[in-house]
Amino acid sequence: MKQTIRALGLRKRYGDVAAVDDVSFEVAEGEFFGILGPNGAGKTTTLEIIEGLREADGGEVSVLGLPPWPRNPALLPRIGVQLQASSFFERLTAREQLRTFASLYGVPARRADAMLEDVGLADKAGVQVEKLSGGQAQRLSIACALVHDPELVFLDEPTAALDPQARRNLWDVLRRVNTEGRTIVLTTHYMDEAEALCDRVAIMDAGRVLELGPPASLVRGLDAPTRVGVATGTLPLGEARALPGADDATDDGVSLVISTRDPSAVVAAMAARNALDGVRIQGATLEDVFLGLTGREYRA
Incomplete structure (x- = not known):
């Protein structure tokens, strides 16, 4: 299958700490790929290197066949990024927020309005973003990452701090996005989330990939009662x-x-x-x- 991401021997240090230590993996086109690990495992730093937000100290990475660093303008219309902490323009409604993001990519307002419907926020279009619930704000954040119809979507702990109902609703959105043909790379602390959504996962700790494969295969390989x-x-x-x-x-x-x-x-x-x-x-x-x-x- 065509590879969307190729990472080979990625390294990143902060002083004496090896945040990313010889990380290698590939992500196929259309795959839902998860990166799992405890706090400080190197998940977010790895993602930021691949997204072109941070320069690696060593190794090679290509995204959609292009190098993401130095910051590559050719990649920006082809990828969508939802960061761990969402920031919105103050006092804008959900519709205004999404239309603003759409305008940055030359996307018409009607596409932004349709995306609100896709993520179940049409009835909140006129609500200021400060008044949205946590789950609604997360869905709006994902809508902002998808409004320009990217080929590849990065989601960094998109369901953190959400209640169970909001998490499940967001899962439905992500499944639909993936079945439409987009490649998704997800970091999460929730193992049930990774099992439910991901085709393959990489389990990281101390900056290294410890295991990589389909969740069911990793479970079958475990000698557990x-x-x-x-x-x-x-x-x-x-x-x-x-x-x-x-x-x-x-x-x-x-x-x-x-x-x-x-x-x-x-x-x-x-x-x-x-x-x-x-x-x-x-x-x-x-x-x-x-x-x-x-x-x-x-x-x-």
């Missing part, structure tokens, strides 16, 4: 640990969770004890892969 959960009190903890096939069991006072690599044996044993009310069975997830690679310690 299945978790069988029921409400606390359904079985005594000691009895749960002694069930055929059980590797371990924990009880936090709300749920009893049994870890096993033979879930059928555990479930059969629980059924024999009439202990399956409200049972939940969960295999490994992308979060397990992420934590296995990056650890569980707190990141500031």
